Amino acid sequence: MKVDCNINIHHLARVEGHGNIRIKIHDGKLQEAKWEVVETPRFFEAILVGKKWDNAPWICGRICGICSIGHTLASIRAVENAFGIIPAAQTQKLRLLLKHMETLQSHILHLYFLSAPDFLNAGSVFPLIKSHPDIVIKAAGIKKLANDMCDCIGGRRMHPTRPVVGGFTMLPDKKELIKFRERLQDVVNGLLFTAELFRTFNIPDFVRETEFVSLKGDGNYPFIGGGLISTDGVTKKEQEYKQMTNEYIVGQSTSKWSRLSRRSFAVGALARINNNFEFLHPAAREVSLSFGLKPLTHNPYMNNIAQMVECVHVVNESLGLIEELLDSEWTGPRQEVVFQKGTGVGAVEVPRGILYHCYEFDEAGHIVKCDCVIPTSQNHANIQHDLEELAGKYASEGMKDRDIELLAEMLVRSYDPCISCSVH
Amino acid sequence: MDAGLVRTYLGVPLYRPKVAFFEFSSCEGCQLQLLNNESSLLDFLALVDVVNFREAMKEKADDYEIAFVEGSITRSDEAERLKDIRSKAKVLVALGSCACFGGVNQLKNRFSLDWVKKEVYGNSPVETEPVRPLGDVVRVDLKIFGCPVKKEEVEKIVTNIAVGKAVAHPKYPVCTECKANENICLFDLGEPCLGPITRGGCDSWCPNSRFGCWGCRGPAEDANVEQLKKIMKEYGFSEDTILDRLECFGGFSAFADTLRKSGEKNKGTSA
Ligand code: SF4
Numbered sequence: 292m293k294v295d296c297n298i299n300i301h302h303l304a305r306v307e308g309h310g311n312i313r314i315k316i317h318d319g320k321l322q323e324a325k326w327e328v329v330e331t332p333r334f335f336e337a338i339l340v341g342k343k344w345d346n347a348p349w350i351c352g353r354i355c356g357i358c359s360i361g362h363t364l365a366s367i368r369a370v371e372n373a374f375g376i377i378p379a380a381q382t383q384k385l386r387l388l389l390k391h392m393e394t395l396q397s398h399i400l401h402l403y404f405l406s407a408p409d410f411l412n413a414g415s416v417f418p419l420i421k422s423h424p425d426i427v428i429k430a431a432g433i434k435k436l437a438n439d440m441c442d443c444i445g446g447r448r449m450h451p452t453r454p455v456v457g458g459f460t461m462l463p464d465k466k467e468l469i470k471f472r473e474r475l476q477d478v479v480n481g482l483l484f485t486a487e488l489f490r491t492f493n494i495p496d497f498v499r500e501t502e503f504v505s506l507k508g509d510g511n512y513p514f515i516g517g518g519l520i521s522t523d524g525v526t527k528k529e530q531e532y533k534q535m536t537n538e539y540i541v542g543q544s545t546s547k548w549s550r551l552s553r554r555s556f557a558v559g560a561l562a563r564i565n566n567n568f569e570f571l572h573p574a575a576r577e578v579s580l581s582f583g584l585k586p587l588t589h590n591p592y593m594n595n596i597a598q599m600v601e602c603v604h605v606v607n608e609s610l611g612l613i614e615e616l617l618d619s620e621w622t623g624p625r626q627e628v629v630f631q632k633g634t635g636v637g638a639v640e641v642p643r644g645i646l647y648h649c650y651e652f653d654e655a656g657h658i659v660k661c662d663c664v665i666p667t668s669q670n671h672a673n674i675q676h677d678l679e680e681l682a683g684k685y686a687s688e689g690m691k692d693r694d695i696e697l698l699a700e701m702l703v704r705s706y707d708p709c710i711s712c713s714v715h
Numbered sequence: 716m717d718a719g720l721v722r723t724y725l726g727v728p729l730y731r732p733k734v735a736f737f738e739f740s741s742c743e744g745c746q747l748q749l750l751n752n753e754s755s756l757l758d759f760l761a762l763v764d765v766v767n768f769r770e771a772m773k774e775k776a777d778d779y780e781i782a783f784v785e786g787s788i789t790r791s792d793e794a795e796r797l798k799d800i801r802s803k804a805k806v807l808v809a810l811g812s813c814a815c816f817g818g819v820n821q822l823k824n825r826f827s828l829d830w831v832k833k834e835v836y837g838n839s840p841v842e843t844e845p846v847r848p849l850g851d852v853v854r855v856d857l858k859i860f861g862c863p864v865k866k867e868e869v870e871k872i873v874t875n876i877a878v879g880k881a882v883a884h885p886k887y888p889v890c891t892e893c894k895a896n897e898n899i900c901l902f903d904l905g906e907p908c909l910g911p912i913t914r915g916g917c918d919s920w921c922p923n924s925r926f927g928c929w930g931c932r933g934p935a936e937d938a939n940v941e942q943l944k945k946i947m948k949e950y951g952f953s954e955d956t957i958l959d960r961l962e963c964f965g966g967f968s969a970f971a972d973t974l975r976k977s978g979e980k981n982k983g984t985s986a
């Protein structure tokens with residue numbers, strides 16, 4: 292059967308921000324497949340100009356409500372790199388722990404609330420409260436723990452108040468960390484349940500080869516700072532990020548696009564695993580292999596599984612971090628900040644992929660130039676090319692338009708796009 | 716959407732208003748605050764009938780009574796969409812500081828539109844307008860302040876609307892809550908704070924973490940900005956530090972404009 296269809300999804304649901312999917316198929320042939328980003332820009336890079344250094348993390352966190360902690364940490368790192376500040380080991384550990392809890396809460400939000408309804412034939416998580424209460428309660432429990440820990444270390448779960456240039460305004464109570472250690476142990480079991488649930492899901496079998504970009508692990512699975520790497524063999528230093536991102540402007544999107552060795556590349560959990568599989572916690576590696584997820588995996592829908600594997604990783608690593616923190620004598624929360632003229636870059640792996648902030652300061656510590664490159668903006672071109680290939684493939688196979696539409700939506704959701712963030 | 720839970724009051728099922736969520740230029744964080752409240756999300760859902768919440772659900776309906784609108788208006792199509800929402804909603808609630816005052820987005824208004832477009836998009840400018848709060852485009856029935864909003868407060872307000880109780884914002888400043896929380900005053904730690912002039916209701920969220928207030932909820936009733944400027948100066952904070960905080964979220968825009976102008980004048984005379 293030759294397919295004719297006209298798919299027009301205005302403001303795709305269950306993703307952050309505003310994007311449209313348009314697919315036109317005539318007589319079984321793809322006429323057009325487009326991923327359009329129509330979000331209004333807020334011009335953060337202009338807004339920051341003239342602001343003193345301490346404004347940067349506070350304002351830039353507002354680029355994104357879901358990964359505000361990641362933005363805050365990338366911003367802090369960029370400022371510290373510009374001023375030549377090396378954070379104390381204690382600060383680094385607390386930041387990583389905070390980062391892990393954001394990753395956990397964001398991945399769980401995506402996996403259960405945004406992604407799972409597709410696999411369970413629901414329009415949202417709300418009907419699942421009735422039909423699958425066990426699933427919703429488990430997910431809510433894990434998310435709550437992650438958010439509670441963000442409150443405890445970061446001051447609050449969204450737009451955190453405690454992380455500042457030089458460290459933290461205040462440290463958590465060690466007694467609280469002991470309690471969290473117990474709750475985290477429960478999450479280890481909760482995640483086994485998540486894995487079993489996802490094993491029952493039918494992950495679409497679609498493969499399109501692409502390049503994957505992430506931070507490069509150096510003995511550890513990377514999250515905050517370090518070298519950059521791509522699966523096509525490109526390596527760059529953190530401060531050379533622009534050679535990795537190569538942003539350009541396209542008509543169909545208010546977000547910029549990126550490219551490296553090919554016409555597009557991907558960032559995110561799948562990219563991190565494809566580049567750093569050997570550094571995953573053994574428990575996470577085991578789950579990954581049980582789903583057949585190992586380098587190089589080119590199926591974009593597997594990003595869902597990659598996120599689940601990362602949940603296992605961050606929970607296990609957090610248990611170790613808490614142990615180390617409890618075993619050490621604590622020093623004061625923050626170092627003194629002496630500002631200077633210069634430029635600094637901060638690269639951080641946030642839930643949706645690698646994020647860069649870069650600021651140039653004058654001698655008074657005011658920003659003269661600001662640049663932020665967002666994970667989702669780096670993914671847009673890859674989503675576009677996936678969409679074209681997917682629509683073309685299934686149209687020629689004679690798939691029904693409703694099914695193509697759902698697969699297209701699920702494809703975009705697999706990237707867990709953060710659209711307003713990508714436009715900023 | 717029906718979560719299958721209906722709240723009762725004295726055994727009588729309470730009327731669940733149909734509510735919808737919409738977002739304009741924003742970080743979508745204020746909406747997320749509601750999903751982020753795992754322990755009371757289910758109670759919240761029992762209170763209202765969510766018919767439109769794109770960030771969480773695929774189904775959508777145009778039949779709603781209360782519209783929660785997040786974000787500020789920065790493009791003409793946004794203004795049109797907002798007017799359409801206004802025409803359908805009985806009650807329109809501005810959710811968060813972006814919606815109430817323009818939020819951090821309004822910092823863009825410090826510059827010319829041509830310059831901001833060029834700075835970010837070079838020679839391929841995209842369309843944008845000066846940032847406006849919702850109230851500059853349509854009538855707003857109720858404002859919920861904060862960047863982000865405090866979820867407990869949103870839930871309290873929604874409960875009040877659902878049972879038909881009046882909604883009152885605190886008139887006192889953040890300082891009142893901060894002192895009740897027995898925090899060390901940040902001024903004594905050498906940090907600036909807008910707590911003395913900012914509307915309370917957040918339970919001194921930032922000072923509780925030893926982080927000075929940036930005024931995200933806008934001015935308290937009878938806020939004495941001049942007095943605070945004097946205190947800030949006495950503690951040795953520069954005018955820039957005061958201005959950074961006053962202008963950050965848009966709630967103090969009138970004061971910030973004056974301060975910015977006097978700053979430029981001073982720079983002009985000293986140059
Ligand atoms: S008020 Fe703040 S938290 Fe709410 S949408 Fe605006 S930037 Fe985000």
Ligand code: SF4
Pocket residue numbers: 889890891893894898899900901902908909910911919922927928
């Ligand atoms: S820290 Fe801020 S809010 Fe608290 S008492 Fe001092 S000035 Fe007031």
Ligand code: SF4
Pocket residue numbers: 861862889913914917918919920921922927928929930931932933
């Ligand atoms: S302390 Fe100030 S900046 Fe912080 S939440 Fe309250 S009003 Fe907003």
Ligand SMILES: [Fe+2]
Pocket residue numbers: 336662663664665715
């Ligand atoms: Fe950017």
